[in-house]
Amino acid sequence: MRFSSEMEDPISVLLRPPPNETLQEREVRLSIEAEAKRVSDQIDEGIKAERVAMRKRKECTKLLLLGQSESGKSTTLRNFQMTFAPKAWQAERASWRAVIQLNLVRAVNTILDTVVSEMSSITRPSSRPGPPGISPPSSSPPRASAPYLGDFNDDSDAGRTSEPQSPKLSSDSSSSATPTYFLQFTSHHSVLKLSLAPLRSVESDLKSFLGSGSEEINADVQNFTAATPFDTAPASPVPSKPRRVKEFTVQSMSAWKTSLGSKSRPTSPRTQSTELDSVTEVIAGCREDIRSLWQDGMVGELLKRRKIKLQDSAFYYLNNADRIARSGYEPSDDDVLRARLRTLGVQEHKLSFENSADFDYGSEWIIYDVGGARTSRWAWLPYFDDAHAILFLAPISCFDEQLAEDPRVNRLQDSFILWKSIVSSKLLANCAIILFMNKYDLLAKKIKSGAIVKNYTVSYGERENSPKEFARYLRHQFKSQLREFSPQSRAFYGFTTSVIDQKATATTLLYMRDCILRDHLKQADFV
Numbered sequence: 001m002r003f004s005s006e007m008e009d010p011i012s013v014l015l016r017p018p019p020n021e022t023l024q025e026r027e028v029r030l031s032i033e034a035e036a037k038r039v040s041d042q043i044d045e046g047i048k049a050e051r052v053a054m055r056k057r058k059e060c061t062k063l064l065l066l067g068q069s070e071s072g073k074s075t076t077l078r079n080f081q082m083t084f085a086p087k088a089w090q091a092e093r094a095s096w097r098a099v100i101q102l103n104l105v106r107a108v109n110t111i112l113d114t115v116v117s118e119m120s121s122i123t124r125p126s127s128r129p130g131p132p133g134i135s136p137p138s139s140s141p142p143r144a145s146a147p148y149l150g151d152f153n154d155d156s157d158a159g160r161t162s163e164p165q166s167p168k169l170s171s172d173s174s175s176s177a178t179p180t181y182f183l184q185f186t187s188h189h190s191v192l193k194l195s196l197a198p199l200r201s202v203e204s205d206l207k208s209f210l211g212s213g214s215e216e217i218n219a220d221v222q223n224f225t226a227a228t229p230f231d232t233a234p235a236s237p238v239p240s241k242p243r244r245v246k247e248f249t250v251q252s253m254s255a256w257k258t259s260l261g262s263k264s265r266p267t268s269p270r271t272q273s274t275e276l277d278s279v280t281e282v283i284a285g286c287r288e289d290i291r292s293l294w295q296d297g298m299v300g301e302l303l304k305r306r307k308i309k310l311q312d313s314a315f316y317y318l319n320n321a322d323r324i325a326r327s328g329y330e331p332s333d334d335d336v337l338r339a340r341l342r343t344l345g346v347q348e349h350k351l352s353f354e355n356s357a358d359f360d361y362g363s364e365w366i367i368y369d370v371g372g373a374r375t376s377r378w379a380w381l382p383y384f385d386d387a388h389a390i391l392f393l394a395p396i397s398c399f400d401e402q403l404a405e406d407p408r409v410n411r412l413q414d415s416f417i418l419w420k421s422i423v424s425s426k427l428l429a430n431c432a433i434i435l436f437m438n439k440y441d442l443l444a445k446k447i448k449s450g451a452i453v454k455n456y457t458v459s460y461g462e463r464e465n466s467p468k469e470f471a472r473y474l475r476h477q478f479k480s481q482l483r484e485f486s487p488q489s490r491a492f493y494g495f496t497t498s499v500i501d502q503k504a505t506a507t508t509l510l511y512m513r514d515c516i517l518r519d520h521l522k523q524a525d526f527v
């Protein structure tokens, strides 16, 4: 439609300057119009940026790390950071020092507790149950019922001699048929007990610095435990409808940094850093005595007799105590991969791919690392809605162990219950699922030290008692469950891993990343 001079465009009429406008009025009008345009442009820019962010978030690959507690989820996350975001990782590595120090100190204190308990039972022989000379049960019972003694039998680790030095044994003359022996501690052990005593307050200082993730979970009847995230949660003490509440979404690796600001410790970062420095000095002052305790033959014998189960990484830290217990100590990547700090709730981590040669360069993944204990699984559910992929970790070395939170349940059996619930979920039907059968190195050591798989996994039957064969058998079981229970057909990606091995894990992660991307693109109909 064309406008004649009689029928003018109404917008032009509105925008036309008022008649008889003075120069001054014109300037005011123009500046008002310019400001209105600036505000309008700003709003448009905001909307545009929000749209881009929304699209990016939607396109962002979201990966969930699932699996029971101590399966290696957080360790795998650290491998992701080391492999794909090395610059960001380098900036973060130093902050792990306190976690590593706690791991070392906790191991020393556990040993010390055992020695002290043994020494006091020797000085009070009448309090000993059973025949004289036999060690009484530990005051802190072993976490697992397994007879496996960890790396005590591992001759590949430097530091501790594989065979304990000949301990001083005292024959008990009153014992008749079979001679029994008890360990005779000397004044050297009494001195160690005193000189290492400051490490007890160091442990509690580090724990309060690092927050509740530094405490291991215990069997507690008060806690609600759910075998799978789909089991109904109770109304109390946790909400019946799990929501993304704040305490369950802690930002990347800063859980303990966040705890610095907690009300219970109203200290400034400067004070905290001074406190941590003095903790480091105390540990450094104990270096010689830590070594002496760890290399003591009698102590080694005592730990064996009492079947003390130290944490998986305790041997590594004790063998490296000479390097770690120093004032200028800086963690290496290997040190961080061995560190244990329990995850609470669900933690969200953003991973930006840094390698410019990488086809995924610049893109971002969101990785959710969850607390794996049965007391935490109810909190996973809200994250299933928009997940693209799941990396499921099943530790295969723990065929002879029980869950810390429920000692009635075998850990391998628990992994299968959880795996079945995940692969059969309709909610997760479109998710790519990758399986890491983890802790293969520990499985190999355990079998080498004499553990018999079929005694714990009866269905294994008469197959060869070797780590390779057992891993093959388990892989087949996991794959069969996926095929049988998956709501729709999907690929099985299964890997045997030891995620403390950074180099080997990097290769697996690269391959796995490609599998996930391919699957993600397929879902988005790009290919």
Ligand SMILES: Nc1nc2c(ncn2[C@@H]2O[C@H](COP(=O)(O)OP(=O)(O)OP(=O)(O)O)[C@@H](O)[C@H]2O)c(=O)[nH]1
Pocket: 067, 068, 069, 070, 071, 072, 073, 074, 075, 076, 312, 313, 337, 338, 339, 340, 341, 342, 343, 344, 370, 371, 372, 373, 438, 439, 440, 441, 442, 497, 498, 499, 500
């Ligand atoms: N030897 C060995 N140790 C491992 C392996 N994977 C993990 N670990 C160690 O096992 C301990 C537990 O690993 P985490 O990564 O903290 O376990 P998680 O699954 O995150 O546990 P939660 O946070 O409690 O759910 C750490 O000390 C790790 O260094 C492995 O393949 N081999």
Ligand SMILES: [Mg+2]
Pocket: 073, 074, 075, 341, 342, 343, 369, 370, 371
């Ligand atoms: Mg964790």
